Structure formats: structure tokens, C-alpha cells
Amino acid sequence: QSVLTQPPSASGTPGQRVTISCSGSSSNIGNNFVYWYQQLPGTAPKLLIYRNRQRPSGVPDRFSGSQSGTSASLAISGLRSEDEADYYCAAWDDRLSGGVFGGGTKVTVL
């Protein structure tokens, strides 16, 4: 059971907007930044969003992050076939004094 809760799956057709939620608590998302990682099949995770909404260089602006209270979300607009991957949210947890991940959301492009 992950400390951060994500839906196991999400899907959309090419060009659509898909949103993935990440629910936590006051000890993690409610008091710390949220990060998002993309894991393409058979590869290592890659940083997608940091500090709730910042994109590293090279990440398309189709990807956007937001945070409110104890929840966060990742939006993918203009969905493309290459966006088919697993997406994980992460945050620091003050109570555990460690990092925590969500269970991951598999995005399928129909």
C-alpha cells in the first residue's frame, strides 16, 4: 500500500487531455513539493515535473503539474502515442523522514 495514492490506469485518444491524480496527507504533499516521473516500458524512470509544476529542460510543455492542499495532479495535453508509460508521483514525508512514491498510473493511448 503506497503512501501516495494514484489511480492504476488512465487512457485517452491522441490529442486528448489526460489528468492523473496523486493524493497524500499533511505530512507529505500538504507540506512538501511534489515530483512526477515517467517510466517508459523497460527503461529507468525519468524526471518529468519538479517542485509541483516546474519542467526540466527538454520536457514538452504538454506536461503540466499542479498541487492543492494534500493532492497533486499531472496533466498531459495533446496526448501522443509516445506518452504511453507509467507515471509516478513522489514527495518527502516528514513523518517517515523519507521519500515516498505513489503506486503509479499506467497511461494508455487508445
Next chain:
Amino acid sequence: EVQLVESGGGLVQPGGSLRLSCTASGFSFSDYSMIWVRQAPGKGLEWVSYISGSSDTIYYADSVKGRFTISRDNAENSLFLHMNSLRAEDTAVYYCARAADKWELPYLDYWGQGTLVTVSS
């Protein structure tokens, strides 16, 4: 170019030991906290352990506390994970990753390719 290369994975019997290594290049290794993250087959990511640049701060997930030891050799640009009393549930791909900011440890900007550890008789 920043590179992280893990090694040392393999097949080990339950109760056995293994040492994973992560060799870093392309950045000032001692300036960065490093993290081990693992992923069981078909499962999600799990934060395992981290170590600060000077090794003065170390953290372990409850699932590995008392069995795993993280260490680093800044002179050799290397990170290690000593794993003892291995269990079947430790079977996973183990990734080393760099924390981009020592005050934001979940901010992992570079990852290695991972090394597979299989615990089975």
C-alpha cells in the same frame, strides 16, 4: 554528461548477501546526496535508502532497516548498497539516482539503468 552505472546484481539464495555498486561520472559526486530506489517485477517504485554527500545523513526504509547498509566512496565516485539477510521480497531492479538538491531528496534528476537482484533458491 552525467552517468550513473549500477552493477553487482544477480541471483542469490534467501538469507544470502550481495553488494551493489553505482559508479558516477560527469559531476562532482561528493556534492550530491544519492538514493537507491527499487522496483519489484511488475510493481511500482520504492524508496530504499539515501546518503548525503558527506555520509553524515543516512536513511533506510523500514522494509530494509537492519539488513541493508548504504555507503559511498567519494574518492572513487562510487555508491554502494550492502544487502544482507536477503528475502524473496527483495527481488527487484535496483536503481541509483542523484538528488538534484540536497534539501529536496525526492528531486531525482539522473537515474542509472538499474541492476536486477533475484532472491530465490
